[in-house]
Amino acid sequence: MKNSLSKKLQDEQKRIEKIAKDLGLDFYETVFEMVDYKQMNQIAAQGGFPVRYPHWRFGMEYESLSKSYEYGLSKIYELVINNDPCYAYLLEGNSFLDQKLVMAHVYGHCDFFKNNQWFSQTNRKMMDQTANHATRIRRYIDRHGIDAVESFIDCCLSIDNLIDRYSPYSKVKVDMAERDKDYLVQSDIAQRKDYLNKFIDSGVNKKDENNKENETIRNPERPEKDILKFLIENAPLEDWQQDILSILRDEAYYFTPQGMTKIMNEGWASYWHAKMMTEHICSDSEIVCFADTHAGTMAMQPGGFNPYKIGIEIFRDIKRRWDRGQFGRDWESCEDIREKANWNTKALQGEDKIFEVRRNMNDVTFIDQFLTEDFCVENKFFVYKFNKKTNQFEIDTTDFKAIKSKMLFQLANFGQPIIQVVDSNFEGRGELLMTHLFEGIELQPDYMQECMTRIYNLWKKPINLATVLDEEGVIVRYDGSEFKNQKVNEMLSSEKKE
Amino acid sequence: MGILEDHRRFKEIIKGKIKENFKKYITHEEMIGKREKEFVKIPIPKIKIPKFVYGPKQSGGVGQGEGQEGSEAPGKGEKAGDKSGEHQVEVDVEFDELAAMLGEELELPRIEPKGKSKLDSSLNKYTGISDVGPRGLHHFKKTYKEALKRNISSGTYDPDDPIIIPIKKDFRYKAPKLVSKPATNAVVIYMMDVSGSMGNQQKEIVRLESFWINTWLKYNYKGLETRFIIHDAAAKEVEEDTFFRTSESGGTLISSAYKKALEVIESDYPVHDWNIYLFHFSDGDNWSSDDTKLCVSLIKEKFAPVVNMFGYGQVESKYGSGQFIKDLKVHFENDDQVVLSRVKDKTEIIKSIKEFLGKGN
Numbered sequence: 001m002k003n004s005l006s007k008k009l010q011d012e013q014k015r016i017e018k019i020a021k022d023l024g025l026d027f028y029e030t031v032f033e034m035v036d037y038k039q040m041n042q043i044a045a046q047g048g049f050p051v052r053y054p055h056w057r058f059g060m061e062y063e064s065l066s067k068s069y070e071y072g073l074s075k076i077y078e079l080v081i082n083n084d085p086c087y088a089y090l091l092e093g094n095s096f097l098d099q100k101l102v103m104a105h106v107y108g109h110c111d112f113f114k115n116n117q118w119f120s121q122t123n124r125k126m127m128d129q130t131a132n133h134a135t136r137i138r139r140y141i142d143r144h145g146i147d148a149v150e151s152f153i154d155c156c157l158s159i160d161n162l163i164d165r166y167s168p169y170s171k172v173k174v175d176m177a178e179r180d181k182d183y184l185v186q187s188d189i190a191q192r193k194d195y196l197n198k199f200i201d202s203g204v205n206k207k208d209e210n211n212k213e214n215e216t217i218r219n220p221e222r223p224e225k226d227i228l229k230f231l232i233e234n235a236p237l238e239d240w241q242q243d244i245l246s247i248l249r250d251e252a253y254y255f256t257p258q259g260m261t262k263i264m265n266e267g268w269a270s271y272w273h274a275k276m277m278t279e280h281i282c283s284d285s286e287i288v289c290f291a292d293t294h295a296g297t298m299a300m301q302p303g304g305f306n307p308y309k310i311g312i313e314i315f316r317d318i319k320r321r322w323d324r325g326q327f328g329r330d331w332e333s334c335e336d337i338r339e340k341a342n343w344n345t346k347a348l349q350g351e352d353k354i355f356e357v358r359r360n361m362n363d364v365t366f367i368d369q370f371l372t373e374d375f376c377v378e379n380k381f382f383v384y385k386f387n388k389k390t391n392q393f394e395i396d397t398t399d400f401k402a403i404k405s406k407m408l409f410q411l412a413n414f415g416q417p418i419i420q421v422v423d424s425n426f427e428g429r430g431e432l433l434m435t436h437l438f439e440g441i442e443l444q445p446d447y448m449q450e451c452m453t454r455i456y457n458l459w460k461k462p463i464n465l466a467t468v469l470d471e472e473g474v475i476v477r478y479d480g481s482e483f484k485n486q487k488v489n490e491m492l493s494s495e496k497k498e
Numbered sequence: 499m500g501i502l503e504d505h506r507r508f509k510e511i512i513k514g515k516i517k518e519n520f521k522k523y524i525t526h527e528e529m530i531g532k533r534e535k536e537f538v539k540i541p542i543p544k545i546k547i548p549k550f551v552y553g554p555k556q557s558g559g560v561g562q563g564e565g566q567e568g569s570e571a572p573g574k575g576e577k578a579g580d581k582s583g584e585h586q587v588e589v590d591v592e593f594d595e596l597a598a599m600l601g602e603e604l605e606l607p608r609i610e611p612k613g614k615s616k617l618d619s620s621l622n623k624y625t626g627i628s629d630v631g632p633r634g635l636h637h638f639k640k641t642y643k644e645a646l647k648r649n650i651s652s653g654t655y656d657p658d659d660p661i662i663i664p665i666k667k668d669f670r671y672k673a674p675k676l677v678s679k680p681a682t683n684a685v686v687i688y689m690m691d692v693s694g695s696m697g698n699q700q701k702e703i704v705r706l707e708s709f710w711i712n713t714w715l716k717y718n719y720k721g722l723e724t725r726f727i728i729h730d731a732a733a734k735e736v737e738e739d740t741f742f743r744t745s746e747s748g749g750t751l752i753s754s755a756y757k758k759a760l761e762v763i764e765s766d767y768p769v770h771d772w773n774i775y776l777f778h779f780s781d782g783d784n785w786s787s788d789d790t791k792l793c794v795s796l797i798k799e800k801f802a803p804v805v806n807m808f809g810y811g812q813v814e815s816k817y818g819s820g821q822f823i824k825d826l827k828v829h830f831e832n833d834d835q836v837v838l839s840r841v842k843d844k845t846e847i848i849k850s851i852k853e854f855l856g857k858g859n
Contacts, residue, residue: 042501052500056511059504060545134500150507157547300562382565385558395565396558406560417550441552450548 005032005090012100019280020107024355025272027110028124029085032103036092040076041065043089047255048081049130053137053247054146055153078102082113082258084124097286101293104276108269111358116264118257118362121168126254133247140240149244156245158454160252161416162227165260168253223420223435228252230421235458245458259414260362267311268358270297274312300379309379314370315354323350363411371407373400409439417443419465431477432459436467443467452478512543597717600710600851622674631671640670684719684773684806686712687762689755691780692746693730700813703841704779705742707811710851711777719773725762729755731785735762752784752822753792760800769804776801777809777854782820790825797826802835809837809854 005013013032020027035043045061046052069075077098080088088106090099113119123129141149224230228249232242258265274294282290298309321327325345334340357366376398383406385396396402409415418437426433432455436443452463462479466488469476473488627640645664649655655662688708690701716722726741727733730748733755759776767774784790801808812823823838830836839853840846 045501045504054500054504054507056504056507057545057547058501059506059508060543062501062505063508064544146507154547158549161549305560305562379562380564381560381562382567383558384561392570393558395561395567395569397567403560406558410559415552417552419550436550444551444553447548447551451550454548 005034008096009034009090009099012096013103016100016103016107016276016281019276020104020111020272023272023276024351025107025111027086027107027114028083030088030106030110031085032088032090032106034092035089037069037075038066040079040089040091041069044076044079048079049127051131051134053134053153054141055150057157078105080106080109081127082119082122082124083127086110086113087127095289097282097289098293100281101273101277101290104281105269105273107276108272109265111272112261112265112268115359116257116261116362117360118169118260122254122257123250129254130251133251136247137244140244144240149240152241152244153248155454155457156228156248158451159227159231160248161414162225162419163229163249163252163256164225165256165413167226168256219424220421223422225418225420227419227421227434230424231455231458234424236460237458241458257362260364263307263311263314263363263411264358264361264366265311266308267313267315270308270312271315271354313375314366315357317372317375318357318370319350319354321350322353323348325349364408367404367407367411371404376400376403417441422466426464429461431462431464433464433466433475436465438468442469442471445469448476449478449483452476452483456480508545511545597713600714601717624672624674626673626675628671628673629669631673635672637670637672641668644668644670683721683723683771684715684775685723685725685767686715686775686777687725687727687759688741689727689729689733689759689776689778690741691730691750691752691755691778692728692744693748693750693781693783694746695750695781695783695815696813697815699843700779700781700815701742703813703844703847704811706844706847707779707841707851707854708777710847711775711809711854714851714855715775727755727758727762729758733758749785750780750783751786751789752778752780753789753796756793756796756801760796763804774805775807775809776805777811779811779813780820780822781815782812782822784820784822784825787825790822793822794825794829797836798829802833805835807837807854807857808835809839811839811841811850811854814840814842 004010009032017030041062043050045058045065052058065076075091077091077094078088080086086106086109088103088110090102094102137149137153219234220230228245231237232245232249237245277290277294278287298306298312300306300309323346324343325331325347326340326343331340331343334343357370361369377400380398381403382395382398383402384393386392387394417439419434420437421432421434423433424430448465448467452465456463456478462477464478465476467474467476469485474485475488475491477484477486624635627637641664642662645662645668646655648665648668649662688704690696690704692701712722712724724738725735726738727735728741728744728746729750729752730746731751731754732748735758736744755778763769763774784793797808810823810826812819819840823840826836826838830838834857837854837857839850841850
């Protein structure tokens with residue numbers, strides 16, 4: 001169904017690849033394929049992969065992509081997959097110039113995928129892996145029917161954001177798949193002191209030992225943010241359900257770094273496509289058309305937030321500052337505005353610095369370190385909030401610190417609440433207790449209840465969630481038929497009385 | 499392709515054929531953006547998978563644009579109070595395209611204007627091509643193309659010396675084509691109950707419905723006129739703007755509006771030359787059953803024989819829904835000209851438009 005490139009584009013690809021390499025970009029082999037818009041929409045709807053398991057939400061994405069394409073509202077220019085080799089798709093019918101632009105942009109992404117440390121733990125054979133997942137899930141569908149399997153997937157999708165985004169990096173060089181296997185048994189044993197071993201291994205089956213321990217020791221031992229893993233290991237699931245849940249977890253972890261580095265990744269790719277296009281690729285007659293397309297991509301809509309624009313500007317700013325030596329103690333301590341404006345030590349470290357930044361950082365650290373007040377002022381950033389009295393969103397402040405902290409808050413954990421499992425035997429009745437780490441913003445109540453009923457479907461015993469509703473600490477309990485909110489204060493005082 | 503199967507399943511969920519419990523996550527959006535500049539939003543149905551999330555109103559965010567502290571946040575205004583707004587794509591769309599989309603989405607039949615044969619006017623347009631004709635109508639481009647084709651196929655074309663000399667066989671001429679241009683005229687008369695029980699929400703529904711009905715009719719008839727009548731216990735004709743803004747507190751005599759509409763038709767729109775559409779929106783709380791009887795006889799004797807369609811939309815208000823639609827139903831259940839539709843709330847507008855326009859009258 002896919003076509004390889006025309007001779008002309010192949011030549012161009014070779015040329016651009018060489019330019020990219022000469023500029024210092026480093027990437028896996030990159031395979032470009034030409035697709036028509038239907039194929040492009042399909043691949044995009046499936047998260048970039050040509051083969052995914054059957055699920056209606058891919059159909060939903062497909063519908064909205066197709067419609068907005070057919071009505072001429074938008075089209076996807078490029079699509080690139082973090083894989084070895086990298087796969088990238090070009091849209092049939094785009095102008096020759098656009099195709100060149102996309103190729104230059106794609107090499108930026110490929111370099112980022114390969115070298116940014118947050119991608120270091122991702123599966124580089126994900127293309128095969130998703131196809132494998134699809135086969136497994138299709139097999140379950142053949143056996144259990146589409147309705148059962150799809151409903152189960154629906155259920156899991158409601159909680160597929162409940163993973164521990166930083167966990168793949170905390171353990172040094174542990175293969176994810178390996179680590180997940182028999183996780184409890186292995187880690188428990190590894191943590192035991194040597195002198196205890198003789199007691200443990202003395203004739204008692206390891207598994208039994210483990211089960212016994214679970215009765216006395218709290219499970220999980222420490223609060224667990226990776227609720228998916230916890231459920232895979234502890235919920236009363238059938239084998240196929242367990243497998244599906246772990247498939248979804250795998251995929252959630254695979255997509256995580258892309259969310260963690262959205263601004264940087266797009267900024268990096270844009271930085272390099274702009275440099276390559278203007279300095280090496282475009283002919284004189286193409287430059288205006290390029291500028292037009294480029295400007296379209298970088299435009300900030302009122303109220304919007306364009307990661308391409310923010311990313312590229314920050315990278316350029318870093319390059320400029322480090323080229324002129326505007327960093328370090330001398331720079332920081334200088335208070336003369338004029339001197340600062342003309343500061344130029346000819347350090348020329350900009351190039352090294354941006355490569356270092358692209359290796360080590362993610363959006364949170366990137367914004368934290370390099371977002372400048374000037375940039376916010378220039379682009380008219382503001383923090384908005386909802387005003388209950390006027391029933392509209394209003395500009396709250398244009399203060400730089402507030403903007404930055406709001407941005408960082410939205411980027412940390414993708415602006416999603418952090419929820420962890422605390423106890424799997426709450427109140428001694430095998431109920432599940434989760435806590436929401438409250439950071440000043442309450443959960444949306446109807447969605448919260450929906451998610452709890454879905455977790456109940458997996459756990460099959462009552463679910464408790466400690467959170468804050470209407471500015472009061474509550475434990476919300478769902479027992480399979482109804483919700484009960486108990487205020488934490490009241491619980492504490494009634495315990496005292498007893 | 500697996501995606502088509504996924505797509506089919508998604509469609510079935512949207513239509514409520516499978517997974518009925520998903521209905522509450524389907525986002526139904528208002529379809530209209532700005533009316534004057536003909537900005538619209540295109541509804542793209544989506545199903546939101548519930549997750550643990552922060553409420554959007556609580557969290558706020560970072561945006562960008564002009565404004566002072568305390569002023570409305572740019573780009574956020576229209577979304578206020580409607581969290582489902584984030585799925586919409588806002589774009590410029592040509593009026594005709596919009597109508598075409600509407601027709602396609604709702605699978606509306608094209609309207610067959612009545613009296614077509616009578617009103618057709620035909621004229622000659624030189625859009626055809628012929629291989630014989632007078633020199634004055636010589637079509638240079640087509641001729642050149644033919645000559646080029648002949649040269650290439652016979653192998654005499656030389657890219658280094660690309661001279662093309664047409665021979666007699668190559669010459670093409672503009673030719674007249676008979677184009678029939680329907681000179682159809684249509685008028686829509688909107689009537690709305692503005693009595694005390696019709697609140698802002700009800701009027702909003704009427705406004706949206708009439709916008710879409712207008713869009714569709716304008717697409718089907720080149721010269722569309724609109725007239726507006728409001729009524730409580732008495733009726734008067736008003737400007738479009740007033741139509742949507744007026745709020746009276748009186749009671750309801752529906753026949754007053756019908757009489758007024760009849761006056762308008764009789765004075766301005768000879769029934770043989772005009773396609774006439776009447777739409778009436780009310781919450782259905784007519785004062786007296788005598789008046790309802792009068793309305794029924796007006797529709798039966800005066801409207802039904804001459805109009806393309808008489809549409810009655812009953813909008814439910816906080817006082818519930820009145821009796822009027824039931825009374826009409828008794829008399830016009832099987833009448834093609836009279837279409838009745840009940841609109842509970844905003845989400846039913848689309849369904850109601852389909853009821854009105856689905857017949858292709």
